[in-house]
Amino acid sequence: MELPQGLNTHKEGQVYKLTKSLYGLKQASRQWFEKLSSYLISVNYNQSKSDHSLFTKKTATGFTALLVYVDDIVLAGNSMDEINSIKDLLHKRFRIKDLGELKYFLGLKVARSKKGIHLCQRKYALDILEETGMQGCKPSSTPFLKDISSLYKEDNYLDDPQSYRRLIGKLLYLTNTRPYLCFTINLLSQFMQFPTNSHYQVIQHVLRYIKSSPSEGLFFAADSPKHLKAFSDSDWATCPTTRRSTTGFCIFLGSSLISWKSKKQRTVSRSSTEAEYRALAATVCEIQWLRYLLQDLQTEESGVPVLYCDNKFARHIAHNQSFHKRTKHIELDRHVVREKIQEGLLHLLPVRSNEQLADIFTKFPHRVRFGAIVPKLGLIGIHRPA
Incomplete structure (x- = not known):
């Protein structure tokens, strides 16, 4: 960094002391959020403890929620007077630009109707197809291949791994509205350091499926009941x-999918039951967080959350209070499942394996099975195929 004009010094080891954050520094975003949040709190908004980027305000006439992502803000509520009031206050303080009714946010297209809200990334998906030259490819019925043994062969490395890494990053963002891609992209992201031609062929197969339904996305029904239900699964x-095993779960608020995960477990499980029990613990923690979030949004649940698991022995461990020699090595924090069940905060119920919706987050189901799961996740397309 060069010294500004008029400042002459010959001492070494001196540094600048900033009295105000400069745009572009890594501290700038933190300073901006601190300034914005302190102002919102000063005008009687409450910062959520579950999500620090969420601010809410409840009055005698309505409820307003404000969601912040860096310098983009989404407002929602049932009182237009309060919404217009906070917009005026923000404009006087920060000079904001009102973009009107929410239609696009961070690459997500928002379509609203009396039946509900639809989120998709159609433009983002078409841009990926155009960048990779896959616009004219033949569509595929599934986003994965039957045989993945070639993924673990260490030969035919790509000459330019950067293109593979960029494409993985873009597809990861696409999973925000396409949950069924999580397991496939999660698997492919494990070969970022030394990708091969086989890995790139699998990505091309994923793009062929995206070509078949670029506008597919999540639908949130307006008349959906406010009841949490979850499906937990693992692949040993x-x-x-x-x-190591894979944890997968999906959580619904009524008929709307609101949370999901596909992740490799941190430790090796000695049995499929242990792997299922670890997946249950991860799902229970996510359910608890969602309940806190619903409380901040002043949303009353219509019943006790229900968690479905297709492993009988994992359910037995969760209900059994006795110390068992096969579970004594499991970390203590994993027994949060049993604690929540005993407190009556959760119902753990069985489900048939052919009705387990979380299968799509832990393995590659048959194409017929895949076609049956996707509509149950609340995924629909509102545009004609490209």
């Missing part, structure tokens, strides 16, 4: 090299 020893 998925990875042939580390032998």
Whole structure:
């Protein structure tokens, strides 16, 4: 950094002391959020403890929620007077630009009707197809291949791995409205360091499926009941090299999918039951967080959350209070499942394996099974195929 004109010094080791954050520094975003949040709190908005970017305000006439992402703000509520009031206050303080009714936000297209809200990334998906030259490709019925053994062969490395890494990053963002891609992209992201031609062929197969339905996205029904239900599953020893299992779950508010995950477990499980129990613990923690979030949004649940699991022995461990020699090595924090069940905050119920919706987050189901799961996740397309 060069010294500004008029400042002459010959001392070494001196630094600048900033009295105000400069745009572009890594501290700038934190300073901006601190300034914005302190102002919102000063005008009687409450910062959520579950999500620090969420601010709410409840009055005698209505409820208003304000969601912040860096310098983009989304307002929602049932009182237009309060919404217009906070917009005026923000404009006087920060000179904001009102974009009107929400239609696009961070690349997500928002379509609203009396039946509900639809979120999709159609333009983002078409841009990926155009960038990779896959606009004229033949569509596929599934986003994955039957045989994945070639993924673990260490030969035919790509000459330019940067293109593979960029494409993985873009597809990861696409999973915000396409949950069924989570397991596939999660698997492919494990080969970022030394990708091969086989890995790139699998990505091309994923793009062929995206070509078949670029406007597919999540639908949130307006008449959906406010009741949490979740499906938890795991695939034992998925990875042939580390032998670690995969956790997968999906959580619904009524008929609307609001949370999901597909992630490799941190430790090796000695049995499929242990892997299922670890997946249950991760799902229970997510349910608890969502309940806190619903409370901040002044939303009353219509019943006790229900968690479905297709492993009988994992359910037995969750209900059994006795100390068992096969579970004594499991971390203590994993027994949060049993604690929530005993407190009556959760119902753990069985589900048939062919009705387990979380299968799509832990393994590659048959194309017929895949076609049956996707509509149950609340995924629909509102545009004609490209």
